Every structure is written in C-alpha cells, then in structure tokens.
Amino acid sequence: MNRYPNKMKIKEYRTQFIQELTSIYDAGEAESFFYLILEEKKQLKRIDLALRPELDFSEEEIVVWNSILEQLKKEIPIQYLLGKTSFYGLDFEVNESVLIPRPETEELVDWILSTNRIIQESNPETSGLKILDIGTGSGCIAISLAKNIPSSQVYAIDVSERALATANKNAELNNVNVTFINQNILETQDLKQQFDIIVSNPPYVRNLEKEEIKKNVLDNEPHLALFVEDNDALIFYRKIAELAQKNLSEKGQLFFEINQYLGKEMIDLLEKMNFKKIELRKDIYGNDRMISCHCEERSNRI
Template sequence: MTIKGIKNSLYQELNTLYNDDEIEAIFRYYIEIRLNILDSFLFNDDKIEFKTPHFEKDLSELKSGKPIQQVVGYAFFYDYFFKVNEHTLIPRPETEELIYLITEKYKNNLPLKIIDLGTGSGCIPITLNKLYPTANVQAIDISTEALKIAKENNENLKTDVKFIHQDLLEDFQLDYKYDLIISNPPYIRDLEKKEMHINVLQHEPHLALFVSNDDPLVFYKKVAQFGKLHLNNDGKIFCEINQYLGKETQEMFLRYYEHAILHKDISGNDRIIEIYN
C-alpha cells in the first residue's frame, strides 16, 4: 500500500469521528511510528509500495474511536516514546508543560528526592529521572496493570525509578521525605464527560480521569496531607489541575501551605499549581 493510499483511507474512514486537522495528525503519527517514515517529502507518495500487514486491523481500531497512541502502542512525551495501553492515561501536552515548569524552577537547585503520586505510564517520573539522573525518584499508582507498563517504560528508557503499588486515597506513610512531590491525579468531574471525545470516554481508564461532582478535589486533599508528612522544609509540590477549578484548588492548598501559585498552560487555562511554605 502506498502512503497516499493510507492517507486517503484514513480521511475516508475517520471523517465522522475527527476533523481534518485531527486526521492529518493521526496520519503523520501512524506513518512515523508504524512505518518509521520521518521524511515529509514521502507523505504524499503514491508510487512506493510499503508492507502494511497491520493496516486493516489498525484502521478498524481507529474507526472504533481507539486513540492512535493505543493503536500503535506508544505515546510521545517530552523527548521519549512511552508504551501505553488501555490501562494507562495517554500523556498530554499539558503534562509536558508541568515538566517544563519544574525544569525552570530547578535549573541549579537539584531536587534530590522526587515522588510522583498516581503515575500511570510513568511518563512524569521517568522523564524527570532522565533530566535529573542523580535524583532518587519514586512513584505510586493504584493500578497493577498501569504499574506493569510503567516498569516496562522504566526498563526501556534505562531509568531507575522505584514504583510502589499504593492507593493514594488510603492513609499510608513512606520512609522518605521529598524535595519534590508531583501529581497529575484524576480531576475531571462527571459533569464534564459530555465535553469529551469518544476516544477518551471509551478507551482510556476512567480510574485515572474522573472524580465525582460532589468532591472533585479529593485527590488534591490527599496530596496536601501527604506533603505535610513527607515534604522537606524547602520542598515543593507541583500538580496538574482542572482548568475550571483553579481558584478552588488554590484555596484548598492554602489551608495547608503558605504559598499556592497558579500557572496557566499554553491555551491560557489554569493548569498547574505550585505549592510550598
């Protein structure tokens, strides 16, 4: 099958699910990952035949709404490819902004001990371990299936993150105090589901996404309480947050800490909160 044939098929079959820009992004991702073709001059080629034994199956999965990252098995985050599946949240660009902010804050002051609360694919702690290779990095998650993927990514990317099976909502203590606590916990309220695409609702783990309308900050309260026990005196907490609940999240953290600073994402939405005493 030619690359142009693949492109035409994707546009014909996916136009009821995605707009043209989204299909173009899916096409480019597919060509680069599945066929390992990075030369954009070939993206409209209709002469060279490529072996595409997976294409019919892949197309069927894409038509069902399955995200392209799950179809090809990898998501690109920061500078690395992370293995993902239906048990892990697909890393978002907003989470990359969280990493960028941390690197801005820790240019010269190396965080020695780091923990990620609710790690999923492990993209946050593994990326930080790449950036700060001498740091002691740990991560927890409630999902054993997600931790399997995180450990594979840890091995594939040759990092040394320690993963712990733990429910953040349970009362627990660890032996360490940390210079940096990070969390991208579930924060989307049930009432916001109507805004979401089918590929998220039907194919990504609800455990990693949604919270009740009645207590949408439940995980952030646990992060705050964890920090009171485990954050070093000059340490910081960074969390990705619900853009609609920035002020509420800030007010909650200010009950525990002296400072809670909101940072906006590239779209101008409240997206990250930085907490410290």
C-alpha cells in the same frame, strides 16, 4: 474501504484513508494519523513518500492498515493502536491501563525542571533531590524528571498494578531508575520518608464534566485515573497535601496538575492548610492547569 487483492500505491491509499476518517476527525488530524502509522509500520516519513511516489503497499500491508483504519473509526486512540507515544522528548509505551500523556502535563514537568535549575544555580552545593510522583500511570512525569535530573532519587506510587507494570517498562525503555510502589494514596497515613518535591496529576474530572470529554477518551482511557465524585472533587489533593505537611522537606515544593475549573478552590484549600508561596499557572490553552506551593517552616507544622 475495499479489500484490495493486489498491491496499491501508498499515495492512493493515503487519499482514501483520509477520506474515510474525515467524518470523524478533521482532515489534518486524519493525515497526521496516516503519517504516524506510516513511520511506525514502514519506517517511512512524509518526505520519503514525496520523493518516492511510486512506493507500494503489499496486499498483506493493506490488510493491516485496513484493520487499524476500522479501529480508528471506532475512535480508539491512535496511541493505543500503536502502543506508544512521545512525552517530553521521550518514548513511552501506553495501553488501556494508563492515561495517554498530555501536552499540559509536559508543561508541569517543565515547570518542575526550571525550578530545579534555579535552585541549582543559586546553590550549586545542593545534593540530589528526592522526588515523589503520586498516581504515576505510565510513569511519564517520574521518568521525565529522572531523565532530566540524573542526580535525583525518584519514587512513584500508583494504585493500579497494571499501570505500574507499564511504568516499569517505560523506565527500562528510557534507561532511568525509578522506585515504583503499589499503594492506595487515599489509604496512606505516612509516606515514611522526606521528599524535596512531591508532584501529582491525580484524577480530577468530575462526573458532571463527562459530557465535555471526547468519546475516544471516555470509551477507552481508564476511568480510575480520570474521574472523581462531584461532591468531593478535591479528595486526592486534600489527602496528598496532608501527607506533604508531614513528608515534604524544609524547603520542599508541592506541584499539582488540576481541574481547570477549580483553580480558586485549590488556592483556598492550600491556604487553609497553611501552604505558602502558592502559584497558579495556566496551560498553553489558557486554562488554570497547575499549581505549586511550599510548606510552612517545619517548627510551625501540624
């Protein structure tokens, strides 16, 4: 895109912005990028531009927009460029140390919340839940649960100190209390306390599936939070399930987001570990994406 010496009408810039991105993104996605940036950088919405077509960008603004455009051409995620995203109706800061929260994970949060509502309705005397989120990243799951179940005590673990720094900022941003713990779950022998809900969206993409991953994800999002070895793709699930056998309360529930290709393997794993009421659910795209289960009666546990 040419570097314009003077101001330029925003509508004209919008047309060129979208044209320059359509070789990489479809026009609808490119347009959505434009309006996301417009709202963040100039506090204008689509309707504002429609009602005031005479609005201009200054020369300085064009420089900023051109810089963002060049980064989008390199397929750097728009969320990282803006430094923020939305998840379950809340705002979250994001950066290269955390995964960008996905809509599928919102479905997992919604499942947990709907389960909690059923418990509360059937037993109004139930006290606040104790919840643990393992591999919290940006904190999106833990913070969304804390926000929507204000009586709960929420804990969150991650191996990355940088991720936890971001998660802490997000807890402050959303005005919730979450206890964040820097811990390698694969090296953990005991969680030290009992939890009513343990949830995890751990690394689950096998190296053999890398070719299915979009370039903007593969080149920018943290591999530590994405990938597992092909020969032991369920390593995190097995370890977390073992800990849940010791640290899940009598009527507690375990929730996972999973690899869409490993639904049957997950059911087999949990059955062999004597978990009960195993339920596999599909996401909005029709893929096996989340699973829940209960521990057996405490007297029968290992």
